[in-house]
């Protein structure tokens with residue numbers, strides 16, 4: 001019989017609330033014969049305040065044993081900036097070698113976009129997840145003095161770039177439009193940029209059916225708001241991907257809907273699924289958080305574990321739910337979760 | 347008697363066409379008693395193809411002697427990416443220590459924005475221009491092999507950050523709303539990010555009248571499309587500024603209107619003014635290029651040289667010209683230049 005052994009990291013703020021809805025929908029969508037086991041990990045701001053720990057080795061080790069991780073949100077203004085990001089969230093992405101940070105962007109019917117004319121938006125950003133300016137490689141000399149020098153080193157390897165570029169080509173080849181855009185800044189970041197471009201061009205020879213394109217990151221932001229329909233699959237570096245996917249979320253109805261997967265396609269370590277949004281402490285506890293991004297992240301999780309039909313059921317349920325929403329009605333976190341659980345079960 | 351000794355670098359593609367209009371409007375707006383001298387420098391793609399040179403020492407030396415530089419656009423697809431950017435455009439910004447890269451964004455009446463609801467947009471980005479990931483500090487090991495490693499180093503100094511942060515505070519203090527937002531990514535780029543934030547907070551104590559705010563760069567892109575009216579002055583790093591100002595241009599009617607100044611506020615070297623857009627070789631020679639961004643850059647140039655009334659005359663002329671445009675009429679580069687020259691002269 002089949003089973004899913006899931007690690008759950010609710011985290012901070014609205015993280016707990018949206019994860020509860022994600023689990024509700026997961027339980028509702030799974031076939032009877034699939035045994036779902038979950039184990040909750042108490043990680044995040046409260047834990048750090050209590051014990052000073054972000055991610056102890058024993059817990060990292062234990063997380064390794066699960067099939068996948070569902071994460072809510074990490075962060076609180078009471079914790080110095082960087083402590084939980086570097087010590088927990090990024091630590092997980094790096095320890096489990098989540099080199100494909102997958103972020104689909106789709107403008108669902110009947111959702112608010114800040115863009116006039118409601119363009120047709122349906123693209124996926126494949127963001128590199130283990131290199132670039134995110135490696136924590138940098139330092140500060142004469143810290144706090146007028147002579148301080150601070151560096152941040154973007155580290156890029158052919159090994160790391162090629163594997164994510166390959167993943168992006170495979171995803172592009174599997175989509176109807178078969179289009180892949182590389183985004184970088186190779187006119188300024190010439191070392192990393194040229195390596196990315198060369199590898200992109202070389203791997204592309206194995207995918208003659210995929211149409212390719214290159215854009216500088218600054219120009220890409222322009223097209224995100226003026227011509228987002230031109231994009232199908234985008235592959236890009238860790239930092240550019242971070243920036244572009246928030247912008248993508250904004251133009252497709254807000255971060256309340258943006259899902260993401262931190263994927264290790266080799267299966268050597270569990271992959272981790274999380275909404276793109278943060279812990280939003282200002283609305284925590286009010287029932288205002290939209291759990292849809294987390295529920296869509298559960299769909300990515302199911303797809304990753306081989307439950308394609310169930311993933312599609314969730315995505316279709318979200319589309320139908322948004323389309324049939326009554327204008328002006330405000331629903332609580334729980335009500336949205338309930339509505340989606342009912343839809344996927346039927 | 348007063349005089350302006352201007353270096354003109356038309357550059358490539360539409361660069362030549364828009365610079366011609368900029369000079370036309372400059373000549374029209376200047377009072378009779380101001381002697382305008384210009385010297386044209388032949389730099390860019392054609393020069394590089396002909397001689398292999400990007401910016402010879404003698405010309406760099408000669409450029410130093412002018413009061414200011416007006417630049418059109420640099421770049422052509424026939425030149426490998428990075429050659430002219432690093433060898434000419436960035437070389438000028440670095441050699442002349444243009445540490446304030448000033449980029450105003452205003453949604454003029456009657457212009458197209460991709461944003462629904464036409465929010466009230468009127469902010470200025472003060473982009474650091476001489477540090478960060480733009481220093482060319484990086485390298486590639488085992489280039490072209492499967493073992494290649496490429497690095498890009500972001501260099502940040504307290505000296506460099508403090509001077510641009512000070513400039514931004516002074517600009518914010520001089521504006522009616524007196525609001526300054528720092529944009530960085532200090533939860534990931536902790537060394538550079540914390541230095542920026544500490545200096546930002548420290549200098550802020552000298553400007554109690556300025557309201558301050560901090561945003562991560564990813565979150566800033568969201569607000570650029572959902573709530574751009576919240577911004578007044580933004581100060582940020584070289585790369586984040588590059589990305590944000592293209593996005594800002596897109597939401598305020600396109601890069602046909604976005605002006606910029608590469609300013610050395612000390613006056614030790616000439617400052618350089620240029621449209622944010624590139625050389626657009628696809629429309630070069632067609633008369634389709636909008637010279638407004640260059641003409642607004644001329645306004646920044648005049649303001650920098652102390653001709654405030656003339657700068658305002660140009661900005662008012664652009665606002666009036668855009669407001670009174672007849673919908674549907676397409677004007678050539680030359681016609682827009684003529685119309686603005688007439689307006690500023692009267």
Ligand SMILES: CC(C)[C@H](C(=O)O)[C@@H](O)C(=O)O
Nearest residue numbers: 085089090242276533534564
């Ligand atoms: C919280 C932060 C470290 C993270 C990132 O920069 O990757 C977030 O912005 C994201 O996009 O998942």
Ligand SMILES: CC(C)[C@H](C(=O)O)[C@@H](O)C(=O)O
Nearest residue numbers: 187188218431435436588622
């Ligand atoms: C052409 C390029 C080097 C330049 C930059 O990245 O600064 C351009 O994008 C700009 O914004 O002026």
